[in-house]
Amino acid sequence: MDYVEHVIDLVGNTPLVKLNALTAHIAKDADGNAPTVLAKVEYFNPGGSVKDRIAVRMIEAAEESGELKPGGTIVEPTSGNTGVGLAMVAQRKGYRCVFVCPDKVSEDKRNVLKAYGAEVVVCPTAVPPDHPDSYYCVSDRLVTEIDGAWKPNQYANQANPRSHYETTGPELWQQTDGKITHFVAGVGTGGTISGTGKYLKEVSDGAVRVVGADPEGSVYSGGTGRPYLVEGVGEDFWPETYDRNIADEIIAISDSHSFTTTRELAEQEGLLVGGSCGMAVAAAIRLAERLADEGRSDAVIVVLLPDGGRGYLTKVFNDSWMASYGFLPPGSTDATVGDVL
């Protein structure tokens, strides 16, 4: 019989899918070759995102260090992918999960966390971060009030980048038979790019180039944290999980470009993925175009796609929402701003 003991045993070992339609325009050399762009599709993880990887390792590391004891409670301010990963692993290992999120987070997202058995504490969005009811303060207070509570803190926890150093990096080296020349990833906590990039640089003696993709306005591409709409990437501060020595280059991508590329991935490549995936692919394509111009048709670019698109159906995949921000070409929809969900 062929089965796994538990669904968390399926975390990692995600496939690489070649991008064809979105790269068809890239200039070919005299032999008809152009840089190869491969997508590492992380929605194949059982919780649906790359964050399953860090959830497994952060919990294991806390068990080893004694910070998380049997019957303990995991408290984290999260509403998204990290919460799903943590809740899934916690359920398997018998921990309680309490997630704190601002009230702007949709009911659907909260219900996903509850479905996995987590408790969700909702805090008002319209208060400053140092207000006692802010979701930062509430999560800190819960950690001190709940007996046996542990806060993973994905923005500072070194098990986050380490999980990518130990899993994502080696997988890419093996899957490409050591032929990977460039790695492209969006930067949020920086765990993915720092851990994966460090491994790939070490194993290739520095040959693999690491390229970050960042929303225009975020600190990683020289901004101040100006608001952008793509979710899960970009920051207004420098997290401890981001290693500044890894990325060779950061490419900034506009919201508009990120979201139109996200739609193209669904329409032309059969990949229904989140907005940060479109952003990373837009950066990978820009890189591939440049490498083609430089005569590097042998380049093998891997771009990591963090999650699936189902969580964004009312945003990037909704014409009214897209039109309300001017992200759809005029005449491509009959939606009006009043239709926005």
Ligand code: PMP
């Ligand atoms: N995309 C999405 C949808 C995410 O949730 C995250 C994590 N915040 C990222 C990209 C960026 O990954 P990392 O935190 O490893 O930089």
